[in-house]
Amino acid sequence: MFQALGDPTRRAMVERLSRGPASVSDLARPLAMSLSAVVQHLQVLEASGLVRSEKQGRVRTCRIEPAALKTVEQWIVERRASWERRLDRPADHLAEESEAPDKRRKR
Amino acid sequence: MFQALGDPTRRAMVERLSRGPASVSDLARPLAMSLSAVVQHLQVLEASGLVRSEKQGRVRTCRIEPAALKTVEQWIVERRASWERRLDRPADHLAEESEAPDKRRKR
DNA sequence: TGATTTGTTAAGCATTTGCTTGAGTATAAC
DNA sequence: GTTATACTCAAGCAAATGCTTAACAAATCA
Structure with a gap:
């Protein structure tokens, strides 16, 4: 998507x-390209699931898939939430370090 | 973005x-590709504004731009809202027509 | 019926994308 | 001071993308 x-x-x-x-x-109509190109874009949108369309007679009616x-x-919201959750608990990552090294709880 | x-x-x-x-x-580390490739992806992310990074010493630290x-x-929310607003007022578009034709209020 | 509108399909083509390799540079560690 | 680390940069290349044109099919219109 x-x-x-x-x-x-x-x-x-x-x-x-x-x-x-x-x-x-x-x-x-508002796009500066061939109808054919638009159909191809439409195919991408349908394949992604963002748009659905059905044909009656010779006209294909397209609509959004909310x-x-x-x-x-949701994906965006979750990433942002994940980030903000971090900021809300200033514990732990005070050193703001990388990751792999220092897995051991000593040092 | x-x-x-x-x-x-x-x-x-x-x-x-x-x-x-x-x-x-x-x-x-978790990606199956060269470091170079990752840097190129990072450049795309930075150019889009989604990620910011700064270098200190020899290590570049990257973080998300919430x-x-x-x-x-916001973009998504607005499109979805626009669509749902439509559904809330079943007036007007009952015929669910195209657009250009039939601009005249008769018929 | 014949012409027009609305869309579909395939082929071809230039550009963009997502890598790789190889050859650096600068910092940090030993 | 040598060596390893953490990138950086530039070619180069195959595959994907975003078109175009052209030929076609099916509804609808006159």
Whole structure:
């Protein structure tokens, strides 16, 4: 998912979709590239699980998968929490050392 | 930042750093690649603003930049909020249409 | 029916990415 | 002072990425 969101075009597509469902052409309209390229980006987004789409007639309607966004959000939140937890207990890592060396409790 | 987090190795580095500061060799230890490669990943992370590092003596100490993580988090939260806001007011987009066509209020 | 709209698929191509190796430099340890 | 440590920097290279064009298929429209 992070990799999918790593591309600015795909982020623009997700932004558009966060405001509501859209067809492939809708997604392509503001983008300065071929429809084909947009379809390829869409495939990446779908493969990542961030976007889902279904086709009725000749138009494919795409929409965001909020649960997937939540997963990404969760990853970030956890890393940040892990870091902040550290700062809240100034014990232990006062020496702020590396790791491997000094595993023994003496010295 | 999304692009930086798009690589699994770099995500592992961020995970490690979320548990506390580490030297370049610390970061490299669990990774199956050359130190040089790790340094290159580190450069990407620093360029993105997600990680900061400073060198004292011959060891470079790296740490996470929580504000940057917060920025990423914010982006996700906003997209998700934008989507959920939509669902809360079932007005308007009942037809769930595309966009450009039918701008006129008749029909 | 024939033309148009909407999308799909494949091939090809330039650029970017994620490494490696090898040859340094500066600090710290012995 | 020699040796090990902890990086640093520059090539070089294979694979992945982000496009393009072109040919095609299926709905829908006139």
